[in-house]
Amino acid sequence: MTDLPTHTDRKLGLVIDLDTCVGCHACVISCKGWNTENYGAPLSDQRPYGDEPMGTFLNRVHSYEVQPEVGSAQTVHFPKSCLHCEAAPCVTVCPTGASYKRVEDGIVLVNEDSCIGCGLCAWACPYGAREMDQAEGVMKKCTLCVDRIYNENLPEEDREPSCVRTCPAGARHFGDFADPNSNVSQLVENRGGFDLMPEMGTQPVNKYLPPRPKDSWDNESLLAPLLAPVAQEPQGFLGWLDKALDKLPGGPT
Amino acid sequence: MHPAPSVIAFSTLSGLGFGLLFWLGISTSPPTGLSAFIWFAIAFALACGGLMASTFHLGHPERAWRAFSQWRTSWLSREGVCAVVALMALGLYAAALVFLEQKITVLGWIGAALALGTVFTTSMIYAQLATVPRWKTTLTPALYLSFSLAGGALLSGQITRAIVLLMIAAGIQLIWWKRGDAAFQDSGTDLGTATGLGERGTVRSMAHPHTSPNYLMKEFIYVIGRKHAQKLRVIAFSLTFVVPLVLLFLPFNHVFALLAVLSHLTGVATSRWLFFAEAEHVVGLYYGMR
Numbered sequence: 001m002t003d004l005p006t007h008t009d010r011k012l013g014l015v016i017d018l019d020t021c022v023g024c025h026a027c028v029i030s031c032k033g034w035n036t037e038n039y040g041a042p043l044s045d046q047r048p049y050g051d052e053p054m055g056t057f058l059n060r061v062h063s064y065e066v067q068p069e070v071g072s073a074q075t076v077h078f079p080k081s082c083l084h085c086e087a088a089p090c091v092t093v094c095p096t097g098a099s100y101k102r103v104e105d106g107i108v109l110v111n112e113d114s115c116i117g118c119g120l121c122a123w124a125c126p127y128g129a130r131e132m133d134q135a136e137g138v139m140k141k142c143t144l145c146v147d148r149i150y151n152e153n154l155p156e157e158d159r160e161p162s163c164v165r166t167c168p169a170g171a172r173h174f175g176d177f178a179d180p181n182s183n184v185s186q187l188v189e190n191r192g193g194f195d196l197m198p199e200m201g202t203q204p205v206n207k208y209l210p211p212r213p214k215d216s217w218d219n220e221s222l223l224a225p226l227l228a229p230v231a232q233e234p235q236g237f238l239g240w241l242d243k244a245l246d247k248l249p250g251g252p253t
Numbered sequence: 254m255h256p257a258p259s260v261i262a263f264s265t266l267s268g269l270g271f272g273l274l275f276w277l278g279i280s281t282s283p284p285t286g287l288s289a290f291i292w293f294a295i296a297f298a299l300a301c302g303g304l305m306a307s308t309f310h311l312g313h314p315e316r317a318w319r320a321f322s323q324w325r326t327s328w329l330s331r332e333g334v335c336a337v338v339a340l341m342a343l344g345l346y347a348a349a350l351v352f353l354e355q356k357i358t359v360l361g362w363i364g365a366a367l368a369l370g371t372v373f374t375t376s377m378i379y380a381q382l383a384t385v386p387r388w389k390t391t392l393t394p395a396l397y398l399s400f401s402l403a404g405g406a407l408l409s410g411q412i413t414r415a416i417v418l419l420m421i422a423a424g425i426q427l428i429w430w431k432r433g434d435a436a437f438q439d440s441g442t443d444l445g446t447a448t449g450l451g452e453r454g455t456v457r458s459m460a461h462p463h464t465s466p467n468y469l470m471k472e473f474i475y476v477i478g479r480k481h482a483q484k485l486r487v488i489a490f491s492l493t494f495v496v497p498l499v500l501l502f503l504p505f506n507h508v509f510a511l512l513a514v515l516s517h518l519t520g521v522a523t524s525r526w527l528f529f530a531e532a533e534h535v536v537g538l539y540y541g542m543r
Contacts, residue, residue: 002326018450028462052465060462062539064444068454075459078448080539089383095320095330114319117312119472120329123254126384126442128469128536137312194449197535199441200383208449 002094004087008106011177012144013084013205014164015184015193019212020171023063023077027163027172031059031081031142034162039147040112044135056133058082058142059163066211076211079172081163082129082142083196083204084108090121090130090141098139106178106205107146112138126200149174177205254385255475256529259309264375265522267303267336268397270296271368272405274343278365285354293347295408297340300368304336328381332374339367372401379528386436387532392429399425400493400521407497408514416501419517423494426524430486437533437543447538458541473534474542485527492520 035058036042045055059081067073084101088108091099098114099121101107110121115138122130122139130141145161148154158165164172175184184207187193193207221227234242246252273296277283284292308314321337323330343364349355376397379388403418444458445451478485497513533543 002323025462053463054465054467056468057462060467062458062462063460064448064450065457065459066450066454067457073454076448076450092326093329093378093381095323095327095333096316097319097323114316115313116316116320118310118320118329119312120327120378122469122472123534124382124384126447126535128473128539131468132312132472134468139312196449197442197446199446200535210449210453 002091002097002099004091004101005103005106008086008102009104009178011084011086011106011205012149012175013106013177013184013207014081014144014161015173015175015187015207015209016079017171017173017187017191017209018076018078019209020169021061021077021079021167022169022171023061023075024168025061026166026168027079028057028059028061030162030166032057034145034148035140035143039143040110041133041136041138041140043140044133046134054134056131056140058129058131058140060128074211074214079163080127080129080196081206082108082144083127083202083206084142084144086203086205087201089124089126089200089202093120093124095120105176107144108141109143109146110139110141112136115139126197126202127204144174177207254529254532254534255472256526257310259306261522261525261529263303263307264397265303265518265525266299266306268372268375268401268521269404269408269518270299270301270303271336271339271372272401272403273408274300274339274368274405275365275402276405276409276411278343278346278361278363278368280361283350283356283361285350285356287351289347289350292409293343293351297344297347300336300340328374328377332371332378335367335371335374339364339371342367369398369401372397384535385532386440386442386535387433388528389440390429390432390436392425392432395425396422396429400524404517404521407501407517410510412501412505416498419494419498419501423490426490426493433531440535442535442538444538444541447535458539461540469536470540470542474537474540475530476542478530482527482531485523489520489523489527492516493524494520496520 032043043056047053059079062078062080064076064078065073066076084106088101091101091108096114096116098111100109117132117137119132122132130139133140149159151159160174164174173184173187175182177185179185188207191209193209195204277292277296308317311317320330320333324334342360346357346360346364349357373394376394380393383389399422403422406415406418444456448456450456496516500509500513503509537543
């Protein structure tokens with residue numbers, strides 16, 4: 001049924017660090033690769049080499065400019081995938097029961113055999129996390145790489161979502177938010193992790209870490225006092241040279 | 254929101270069909286025999302035609318039967334269940350009128366309630382969506398129900414009722430448009446809350462994830478025709494309400510009645526097109542668009 005579970009044993013999800021993300025899109029490519037070759041219908045492309053190429057992606061990276069009231073603007077690269085919400089509106093609207101949230105780990109999944117491709121779940125999602133595959137006519141979304149994280153055929157270090165495994169900057173972290181001591185819970189606590197569109201009441205599991213404060217060119221260097229000239233008036237040899245040059249024709253300058 | 258022709262055809266036709274079924278169901282002196290057959294055939298053709306049209310936008314229409322299962326949480330599922338039960342109840346009611354010339358009053362009332370219930374559940378599919386502020390209001394069910402009742406009364410030739418209901422529906426339409434124009438602003442959702450970066454400064458979309466539009470942009474950021482929205486509103490309003498009302502006030506004439514119905518139907522379709530085309534989904538914010 002598309003009733004949401006009142007409680008999930010674990011809350012698996014991602015922490016995305018907006019301070020660290022360099023906007024390289026490696027997570028986008030590795031996600032597309034893994035999820036095209038593995039669980040479920042492949043992520044199709046339309047006109048990949050033609051005009052207006054289009055395709056299904058479960059993870060996309062936006063780039064924003066944040067202009068504070070004072071100071072210079074900052075570029076923030078912004079990866080966005082399914083947030084595996086606790087109050088997932090995409091699940092309850094599903095007429096067939098194809099969408100569901102797992103009790104054991106809180107992952108939101110689509111049973112593609114039951115999906116009629118009505119698109120209502122994509123309408124209900126405020127984050128654009130669900131995309132209708134144009135070739136298969138079924139809804140695709142991030143599975144948190146459910147076929148990797150429990151996969152005993154993979155080496156242990158690979159048992160995390162493809163995007164997390166790939167990120168060269170270490171901007172994506174995977175873990176259990178139900179455990180207050182997990183790496184992700186600690187990151188959220190220490191860095192002030194936040195929700196996207198909290199006013200929607202979706203209670204996202206995935207959290208975002210804000211960019212750290214940046215240095216400013218306007219601030220004086222800590223070394224500035226040490227750099228001030230010590231002697232204002234030249235003394236000794238330089239003092240004699242100064243006076244001697246002043247006495248030459250042309251006068252003091 | 255992308256205005257899918259199948260969804261517009263569905264809500265326009267089935268809204269009118271279920272409206273007519275409602276009035277046939279509660280009628281104190283419903284038609285019988287051949288006359289009943291014709292009336293119910295028109296109503297069923299509109300209601301079922303609309304329902305069939307709605308399956309055209311599905312990725313897998315052959316699995317549509319699965320949509321009856323999740324009535325506990327899904328308005329779309331409730332709509333499917335309500336529509337089928339309404340059609341079955343009113344089918345029996347119609348059969349008794351056509352073949353036995355018997356009016357089963359209770360069945361008619363049940364069917365009428367279910368017919369309105371179907372229109373209500375349709376409207377709730379849209380009214381439940383917090384992601385589309387223009388739709389998320391109790392005025393949306395009021396809009397759909399008033400259109401359906403007015404259209405049904407007009408189609409069944411109940412002139413006085415049609416005049417009153419068309420005026421009420423016209424009022425709700427104007428209020429719905431007025432509220433809708435400010436709804437996105439009033440929702441408080443902007444690129445700042447969408448990215449969580451709003452407290453740090455003004456957020457601007459600098460680069461989309463891809464160089465050409467994707468499914469999300471095509472489905473949720475529909476800007477074609479927005480510049481003509483005000484003109485289309487005048488056209489929709491005139492065809493839905495003004496022309497039928499003028500024709501109803503003129504001495505009764507079958508040609509006028511037919512013209513009133515056709516004008517109303519075209520107007521409702523235009524209004525429904527605007528219902529989608531003007532609706533802005535919050536996901537557009539991530540693309541720096543509305």
